[in-house]
Amino acid sequence: MNDKRHDRRDAELDRYFALARQAPPDISGVERNFETRVMARIREGREPWYAWAWRLAPIFLALTILLAGWSLSYSPLHPADPVTMLASGTQEVALLDQLTGE
C-alpha cells in the first residue's frame, strides 16, 4: 500500500519534471545584444584609476563652487567697522598708519 503511494508520488513528480522540461524559460530578451553588455562590463573593469578621477570631476567642481560661494558670503571682517578692527588685532596696522602719516 505504502509502496503504491510511493510509486504514485514518483510518477507525479516525474510528470512535473516532464512538463517543466517542455516549457524552458524564455531567454530571448536577455540574449539580445548580450555580448555587447558583457564586453562593456569587461572594459569598465579594466579602466585605470584616473578614469574614476574624471568621473568624480563634476562632484569636485560642485564642491569648489559651493566653497567659493560660501567663502564670499561669509566675511566677518569689515575694515570700515572700527570696533571690529580693534577686536581683531588690526589696531597695530592702524597705529602704524598713523605713525607713518598714511
Place this chain on the structure above:
Amino acid sequence: MAAPDEDADLVRSAIGGDDEAFSELVRRHKGTVLRSASRFARNPEELEDLGQETFLRAYRDLRSFRGEAPFGHWLSRITVRVCYDALRKRRREEKDVSLEVLATPVADPSTGNGPSAQLARMILDQAMSRLKPEDRLVITLFELEDRSVREVAELTGWSETRVKVRVFRARQALKRHIGGDDER
C-alpha cells in the same frame, strides 16, 4: 554548435588582448549559458546577472583554460559554480515562500498543453526554492537539464555517490512539498 578548435583559437587571441575574439566566444556560447542559468534565475534581471557573472569569471580565468576539454564544458562548470553561489546567497530570502500553490494538480503530459507546462514549472520552482542549494543544483541539472549522474558530478566537482544521494534527497523533499505531508 561552436567548433572546439575554433574556440581554442579564440581563447588564445582573447588572452593576447583581442576583445573581438572574446566577444565572439560570448556570442557563440551565450545561448547555452543563459539556458542553463535560466533554470536558477527568478527573473530576467537575475538571469542577466548570472550570465554576465559567468562570462566575467571566464574572462578573468581564461589563462586557466588548458584546452583539454572543449571550451563549452569549461564554461558550463563556471555557469554551475555561479548559479550555485547565487542559490546559496538567496537561500535565506526564500525560506518563507508560500506553498499554497503547490497543491494544484497538473495535466498528464500526453494531454498536457502550454499552460499546464508553465504551471508545472512554476510549482516546481516554488517547491525547489525550499530545497538546500546543493539539492536544488543537482536535481535541476539531473531532472530539468536531463544530464547523467556522471555529467552532474563532472560539472559540480562532487563524487557520483554524493550526486546520487543529493538527487534521492531532493526527490523525497519535492514529493513531500508537492504532494503534502501525509506520508509521515
